[in-house]
Amino acid sequence: MTIDNMKKTTFEKADFNQWKELAVNSLRGKPYEALTTKTLEGIDLQPLYYERKAFDGASVVRSSKRNAGWIIAQQTIASDGADYIEQLEESIEKGNEAIVYDGEHPFNWTDDQLQKLSSFIAKFPVFYFNVRKDDAILRAFDFVHHEVRESVTGIIQVADWTVPVGYNNIRTAGADLWKAHHDGADAVTELAIALSEASRIASSSESFQAFADNFFVRLPIDTHFFMEIAKLRAFRVLWQAFAQAYGVNEPPFIPVFAVTSLRSFSKLDPNVNMLRAGNETFAAILGGADVIQAHPHNILTGPNASSIRNSRNMQLVLKEEAHVEKVLDPAGGSYFIEQLTEELVEKSWKLFLEIESKGGINPFLASGRLEENFLKLQNEIATGKRSLIGTNVYAELTSTNFDEWGGINQIARLSEPFEKLRQSFSENQPKTVLLTFGKLKDFKPRADFVTSFLASGGIKSSWSPAFENVEQAVEWLDTEKPDYAIVCGKDEIVSAEMESLLEKLPADIMLDVAGKIDQNTMHKWKQLGLNGMIFNRQNKIEKLQSVLTSWQGGTRE
Template structure:
């Protein structure tokens, strides 16, 4: 074909029906619905999105955000005022753009230290979270000269704190979704709760303007990348609708804070938390957050200078190299994210109206909705339906720091059951072997699975030589004298091997089978001494505890 002919070639525009037909053909008998995914929010994710599947709310989102980009708000983590000041100054010199302080564990301040802090407060926005109204750091605002107070901006989250005269740009009242997020809330619930909190606060103010000028919202951002992007975008649209309900058409934008979630953080293989933090931070950026705080990867056990720097650098790299701070709504125009945003807006507004029309926010928070969501999330992790890399899959059997930072002890985290079991098993575990039979192709898939399954509980396993007969396996077991063994082979060979091994099973040996077997076979083998089975989709935590209970409760060798 010549160049001229190529220029004249016209390709027919493919439509959704054609794409679906090709997709069904490639599925080779599987139903098209197998490509659909249900989310916690009750939203069905489709394999393809196109222009007609979404509306474009970019203009609304842009009108609800003052400027492109975001403020880097890296928390300073210290044990004393002097250490706080030293680390803060270093952090500000190395790219941090805010003064971030968490008052969960306050410390004392001397007047000269507060004076030094006020010099910084006059230059950088402040984000003081979780303060009690008698936290000594609040005295810093008394030291600021009256002429400078109006220029100081940020957020001070201190209940019942009476703000000193002159601070017109400090916000003190907002919707903080940190706790409900870790209590199990999904994106729809968080958005609806944010609106309900706003409604409650607005009802107590003299005017909507005074309320809006003092309001902020803080979202925890989890690892469901596109849903978290859509969540922040949806809030902008919902805020516009919320304002119209108060007969305010030109609602002022409010600051949207984002902080990386700890719900998916783990003490096991903590460096994976760096990847989670990067995922969450980028989602917050694309979603249009105004202020972003990133938790260091070792936040759960205690951070150091290096981990805090890594966390800060996540934002610096994205800002300096990806240039996403140059656009008001970076995710705008993506059919998938636009559709997801629309669905979140619709569902969150409906839930918000339901909360307001029924028993109110307090009753909703005390109800079962969030507990059920949290329980379902935990089951997904325990059964392997949701992967926590380094925790329930691809786990490394290595020493772990199980220390707890006080402020995070009570948080509901998905890795907790695995951490607790690993701590239990760290000092005392059964000598474990995998009994392999046949060719490597016969046993390797199941042996690999079982090795990973046990590793999620901190149990180290050794593979036996490949056996051809049960007699060879029994002879090896009598020599090695393990506490616990798992038979790994094909379904076709399994029955004969299990029967033969059980006939001469060494006394006190705990024996399992890899693979899901029918109930009749399992019952028959259990009567002859089989402990149980290990299979994909099984509740790992329950099975791991069963192994330990059976081993520790069995005969002493």
């Protein structure tokens, strides 16, 4: 084909029905609706986003962000003032762009150290969270020369603190969603709480402008990549609607500080946390955050120089190599993200109005909705509906001698029940075998599943030889003397051999079967001595806790 013919070639535009037909053909008999996923927010994620009307809030997202790009805000983690100055100086030399401090664990400062810190405050934006008004680090602002104070920007989260004279660009009142997020808030709830908190603060301000000039929002970013992108974009639209309710058609700029969530972080396999943090950081960038703080992957057990450098470099690589800081709204134009943004806006505004109608933020937080959401998340992790790599799936049986680090306060995390089980079984490990029947192809899928199921709770298992009959299995059990065995094989093989196996089973062996058995059969087998079963979508925490209790001498299930 010549170049002239190529230029004249056209392609027929595929319509939605053609795309849907392709999707249905790939399902091999399953309905198209099976590809729809319902989120914790009550939003149905569709398998195809082919075409839709323009999102009315798209222009708002772009116009309400002051500049393309973001500030890299690397938290300085130190043991004292001297260490803080040293770590801060090094991080700034290597790409950090802000002064970040968590006041949960304050330490002492000398005047010389505060003088040195003040020289950084005069040059870089400041982000202090969870600070008490008697924290000595606040005295550093007194050392900054008056003529440069006007140029100092940032956020100081501290109650009842009077900002020193001259600092007109420091924000002190905002919506910090860190606690609500880790208590169980989903994206809709976080956005609604942010608006409700803004309403509370605005009601006590002398004017909307005075309120807006002092307001900020801090949003944790979780691992649901597209939802978190849409959440950040939705806040921009919601902020405009909020301002318009006060009669302000062109709302002032509000900085959005994004911080990687620890809700999905785990002590069990901290290296996977690096992937989680990378996912969350990139979502924050594409969502248009103004400032981004990424936690080191081993923040739960104690960060080191290497992990701190890696968390900083994630942002540097994205800035220097992906060039996403040059685009004002990187996610704009995606049918999926635009529609998800719009749905979040609608649901969040509706919930915000509901919160306000019922007395504001405090009654809502006391209602138990966050706790209910967190229990749903925990149940999804426990049943495998939601994956937590390295914890409830693909668990690696490594040491559970976790280092305890006091640099971060206790927060609710989804992996904690598995961490506790792993520690319990590390101290009291039953000798566990998978009792396999038939050919490899008959039992391998279930044996692989059971091996992974047990590993998530810290139980190491081994496979028996493939047995042809019960007599071979019993003879092997008499020799190996395991504490706990799980029968793995095809349903027809297991059904034919189970009663005979239970009658001949050596004493003191706890026996489970892989697969979901009907109630009548299970009742009969339990009367013969079967402990229980292991199957897909079973609550792993409840089952493994039952195994632990039985192993420790309790009553079997």
